[in-house]
Amino acid sequence: MELTSLDLKIWRGDAKGGDLVSYRVPVREGMVVLDAVLWVQANMASDLAVRWNCKAAKCGSCSAEIDGFPRLMCKTPIDEYGGRLSVGPMKAFPVIKDLVTDVSWNYQVNKEIPPFTPSDKDLSSSEPWRMQQKDVERVMEFRKCIECFLCQDVCHVLRAHDLKGAFQGPRAMVRIASLEMHPKDVLDRRPLLKGKAGIGYCNVSKCCTEVCPEHIHITDNAIIPLKERMDDVYFDPVRSLVNRLGGRSRKRPAD
Amino acid sequence: MTTASYETVETDVLVLGAGGAGLRAAIAAAEAGTRVMVVCKSLLGKAHTVMAEGGVAAAMHNVAYQDSWEVHFADTMKGGKLINNWRMAEIHAKESPDRVLELERWGAIFDRTWQGRIHQRPFGAHTYPRLAHIGDRTGLELIRTLQDRAVHTAGVDVHMETTAFKLLTADGRVVGALAYRRSDGSLILYRCSALVLASGGAGKMYRVTSNSWESTGDGIALAYDAGAQLRDMEMVQFHPTGMVWPAGVRGLLVTEGVRGEGGVLKNKDGERFMERYDHERMELSSRDVVARAINSEVIAGRGTPHGGVYLDISHRKPEFIKSKLPSMYEQFLKLSKVDITKQPMEVAPTLHYMMAGVRVEPETGATNVPGLYAAGELAAGLHGANRLGGNSLSDLLVFGKRAGEAAAAASKGNPKAAAAKLDQAQVEQAIAELMAPLDRPAGENPYKLQAEIQDVMTAHAPIVRDAAGLQAGLEKILELQARAAQCGAGGSSSLAFNPGWHTARDLRSMLVNAEALLRSALERKESRGAHARSDYPKTDDQLASVNYITKETPHGMSVEAVSIPTMPSHLAEILQRSYATYTPEEME
Numbered sequence: 001m002e003l004t005s006l007d008l009k010i011w012r013g014d015a016k017g018g019d020l021v022s023y024r025v026p027v028r029e030g031m032v033v034l035d036a037v038l039w040v041q042a043n044m045a046s047d048l049a050v051r052w053n054c055k056a057a058k059c060g061s062c063s064a065e066i067d068g069f070p071r072l073m074c075k076t077p078i079d080e081y082g083g084r085l086s087v088g089p090m091k092a093f094p095v096i097k098d099l100v101t102d103v104s105w106n107y108q109v110n111k112e113i114p115p116f117t118p119s120d121k122d123l124s125s126s127e128p129w130r131m132q133q134k135d136v137e138r139v140m141e142f143r144k145c146i147e148c149f150l151c152q153d154v155c156h157v158l159r160a161h162d163l164k165g166a167f168q169g170p171r172a173m174v175r176i177a178s179l180e181m182h183p184k185d186v187l188d189r190r191p192l193l194k195g196k197a198g199i200g201y202c203n204v205s206k207c208c209t210e211v212c213p214e215h216i217h218i219t220d221n222a223i224i225p226l227k228e229r230m231d232d233v234y235f236d237p238v239r240s241l242v243n244r245l246g247g248r249s250r251k252r253p254a255d
Numbered sequence: 256m257t258t259a260s261y262e263t264v265e266t267d268v269l270v271l272g273a274g275g276a277g278l279r280a281a282i283a284a285a286e287a288g289t290r291v292m293v294v295c296k297s298l299l300g301k302a303h304t305v306m307a308e309g310g311v312a313a314a315m316h317n318v319a320y321q322d323s324w325e326v327h328f329a330d331t332m333k334g335g336k337l338i339n340n341w342r343m344a345e346i347h348a349k350e351s352p353d354r355v356l357e358l359e360r361w362g363a364i365f366d367r368t369w370q371g372r373i374h375q376r377p378f379g380a381h382t383y384p385r386l387a388h389i390g391d392r393t394g395l396e397l398i399r400t401l402q403d404r405a406v407h408t409a410g411v412d413v414h415m416e417t418t419a420f421k422l423l424t425a426d427g428r429v430v431g432a433l434a435y436r437r438s439d440g441s442l443i444l445y446r447c448s449a450l451v452l453a454s455g456g457a458g459k460m461y462r463v464t465s466n467s468w469e470s471t472g473d474g475i476a477l478a479y480d481a482g483a484q485l486r487d488m489e490m491v492q493f494h495p496t497g498m499v500w501p502a503g504v505r506g507l508l509v510t511e512g513v514r515g516e517g518g519v520l521k522n523k524d525g526e527r528f529m530e531r532y533d534h535e536r537m538e539l540s541s542r543d544v545v546a547r548a549i550n551s552e553v554i555a556g557r558g559t560p561h562g563g564v565y566l567d568i569s570h571r572k573p574e575f576i577k578s579k580l581p582s583m584y585e586q587f588l589k590l591s592k593v594d595i596t597k598q599p600m601e602v603a604p605t606l607h608y609m610m611a612g613v614r615v616e617p618e619t620g621a622t623n624v625p626g627l628y629a630a631g632e633l634a635a636g637l638h639g640a641n642r643l644g645g646n647s648l649s650d651l652l653v654f655g656k657r658a659g660e661a662a663a664a665a666s667k668g669n670p671k672a673a674a675a676k677l678d679q680a681q682v683e684q685a686i687a688e689l690m691a692p693l694d695r696p697a698g699e700n701p702y703k704l705q706a707e708i709q710d711v712m713t714a715h716a717p718i719v720r721d722a723a724g725l726q727a728g729l730e731k732i733l734e735l736q737a738r739a740a741q742c743g744a745g746g747s748s749s750l751a752f753n754p755g756w757h758t759a760r761d762l763r764s765m766l767v768n769a770e771a772l773l774r775s776a777l778e779r780k781e782s783r784g785a786h787a788r789s790d791y792p793k794t795d796d797q798l799a800s801v802n803y804i805t806k807e808t809p810h811g812m813s814v815e816a817v818s819i820p821t822m823p824s825h826l827a828e829i830l831q832r833s834y835a836t837y838t839p840e841e842m843e
């Protein structure tokens with residue numbers, strides 16, 4: 001089926017309110033949603049607010065809800081939608097204007113996570129560090145995160161219950177996992193996980209994993225192993241349920 | 256206009272830009288004990304640097320034991336066709352290994368060799384495998400590491416989605432900047448005692464580019480307006496391999512890592528044409544050579560239906576491709592529906608990088624304007640007439656750190672600068688100019704003007720240039736300057752997140768960059784590196800010692816030739832040596 005034009009609805013508005021507005025966009029071969037939105041901006045609505053940078057799914061700027069589903073606009077071909085689609089801002093964050101939301105909370109959360117901390121011995125050694133490929137591969141998956149915050153957007157703890165003060169969300173779990181499983185990091189972030197990070201709020205529904213454009217196994221590889229690390233020290237009802245249901249064990253080997 | 260209202264924010268060192276260079280400078284300045292404010296147009300972590308793929312060049316000799324700073328220095332100078340600042344090339348080659356290892360100590364992850372050292376991959380025109388990398392997303396690793404380091408360094412503050420539009424001077428010294436918040440158009444007047452510009456390149460001047468909307472050359476234009484000299488503005492790099500199809504992704508980068516890992520270039524007849532252009536280095540020749548080769552093949556009618564050539568890596572094992580080039584694999588599968596483990600990619604040159612930029616002191620990144628420092632892509636000197644792959648990320652680290660330290664020292668030496676008396680008329684006029692498009696509902700559409708600038712540059716300053724084309728292009732750009740000065744914001748007068756209005760402002764920066772490029776390209780009457788002229792097809796040995804400096808004069812923009820100081824003998828001697836070629840003992 002050859003498409004010649006797209007019926008594109010874009011949510012226009014601000015914190016006070018807004019609505020979907022229809023635009024007719026000429027279709028080009030291989031067009032992605034971001035192309036269509038930028039076409040509208042250049043030709044029909046110069047003040048249409050939208051974030052983008054790389055156009056290649058590398059920067060995590062162009063997050064939006066396409067037909068209600070959180071996706072990167074630059075990575076979503078329009079031909080998946082048969083001539084008609086709607087784009088709106090991420091719903092878990094306060095809207096600033098049109099497709100742009102206030103994601104500053106995520107940056108605050110990151111600041112609360114204690115940074116990479118190597119041992120004094122490693123830090124004072126004048127030799128370049130040695131690490132094995134298999135050890136760095138363990139954290140590589142988490143390091144792929146492009147901070148698109150789509151996982152934060154979809155997580156019901158943040159989206160439906162707005163428990164931003166209690167749970168730092170899946171992106172933060174990925175970040176913490178990347179530090180905790182770094183072969184050279186020695187800091188214990190379990191008090192954070194139990195406290196401010198609020199890992200207990202996650203009931204491993206896996207919605208975050210489903211939307212991650214980097215295909216990070218957020219739940220299986222980050223959250224569950226982190227929950228397991230908590231087991232020795234703290235009781236977590238969800239984790240204990242997962243254990244009983246036969247969750248995977250990926251404990252960090254003793255150093 | 257009535258007195259505009261703005262908030263005043265005071266700091267010691269103001270850093271414009273949060274790419275690799277800006278963040279590294281901010282960390283250095285804060286570690287030296289000054290308060291630092293970082294200002295950037297996008298969210299933190301989204302700067303151009305995040306897109307870098309292939310790796311960071313540093314002579315750590317983890318893969319080829321023969322590598323050393325001397326060979327890296329020689330490669331950089333030869334790649335730059337000798338008009339580089341040799342002192343910068345020396346500092347860069349000597350210090351980049353330390354900067355990479357330092358990143359690792361801040362938590363960055365790199366691919367490893369079997370002995371557990373940082374792995375290094377081969378790249379075009381580097382004699383030995385030299386690029387430290389993590390898969391093909393090294394830029395992400397670099398920016399995330401620096402971002403985390405910066406936000407956890409005491410004294411660093413960040414203002415995101417804020418665009419600087421004017422540098423403020425008092426008694427010839429830079430003492431601050433004016434900026435607007437993108438979200439609501441509110442204004443900030445920053446006061447500082449030293450300022451580091453790290454705002455990246457100007458690739459958006461061209462239609463087909465690997466650069467994002469941010470790359471409008473703001474920093475270069477701001478510096479020029481404040482009296483800074485620009486250097487070798489004709490030198491912009493076309494990366495040989497950009498995507499060509501579908502139209503929406505035209506220009507997106509295909510990392511040189513594909514060729515580094517064994518990818519071969521073929522024309523539509525299946526001929527491996529690099530044989531005819533650089534028999535020795537083939538696909539891994541320097542970027543200017545490969546870009547011109549592809550350009551020539553397409554012009555000669557040996558291109559693909561979409562106007563590119565084929566880049567094929569499908570002879571390597573699928574697992575190898577997926578592990579070494581994961582994001583390329585994804586990018587093609589998703590955006591072009593091409594499986595690169597089975598099919599060739601279609602590629603053509605794309606405007607990628609500016610060797611050109613603000614003229615700086617090699618040791619400190621100081622410009623000729625007191626209080627103003629520059630680092631990263633917008634600073635010129637290290638790369639000369641052509642940049643080698645991987646030499647940018649190392650540039651950001653080495654010279655970002657140095658500029659941050661120098662700015663901190665300058666700030667401490669001039670603590671009163673941040674309180675200097677400002678020329679209120681200067682402030683009012685800059686604000687009035689910024690706001691003017693909002694009051695011109697019938698003014699021309701800024702997106703349309705942006706597209707026109709891109710068309711002019713694409714047509715008149717392409718890979719191969721000539722005097723008539725450049726001259727005609729210059730006239731068009733001057734005309735566009737007059738039109739841009741009267742343009743509207745696209746119809747809406749809203750201050751709230753209004754990209755039309757933001758673009759109206761960006762036009763000004765793009766046009767300063769475009770004018771300087773054309774004027775400088777007219778002056779360099781030879782072909783050297785990235786600057787190829789059909790009317791002067793030969794390299795003129797006399798001009799190997801000449802830089803073209805652009806500056807503002809009472810009669811407008813002028814370009815003058817300046818001789819490069821003679822290279823000291825210890826460096827000159829390095830260039831004379833010959834180096835053993837590298838033959839891998841095993842393919843990992």
Ligand SMILES: Cc1cc2nc3c(=O)[nH]c(=O)nc-3n(C[C@H](O)[C@H](O)[C@H](O)COP(=O)(O)OP(=O)(O)OC[C@H]3O[C@@H](n4cnc5c(N)ncnc54)[C@H](O)[C@@H]3O)c2cc1C
Binds near residue numbers: 420465645
């Ligand atoms: C796709 C791609 C792949 C690449 N791969 C490699 C590679 O493998 N190896 C390599 O060495 N190099 C590579 N490069 C080149 C390299 O990534 C860039 O040259 C480098 O990242 C530039 O860094 P920077 O810090 O100078 O500026 P940028 O990263 O461009 O950052 C500029 C910053 O300045 C800010 N800014 C701009 N204007 C203003 C303003 N008016 N006010 C306030 N802030 C402003 C921006 O918001 C941004 O934060 C690649 C480039 C691209 C595009």
Ligand code: SF4
Binds near residue numbers: 209
């Ligand atoms: S698995 Fe946990 S973090 Fe992910 S969406 Fe479900 S509740 Fe949120």
Ligand code: SF4
Binds near residue numbers: 145146150152174
């Ligand atoms: S974990 Fe995935 S979905 Fe979440 S922010 Fe990172 S890249 Fe986006």
Ligand code: FES
Binds near residue numbers: 054056057073
């Ligand atoms: S624009 Fe960078 S992820 Fe879409």
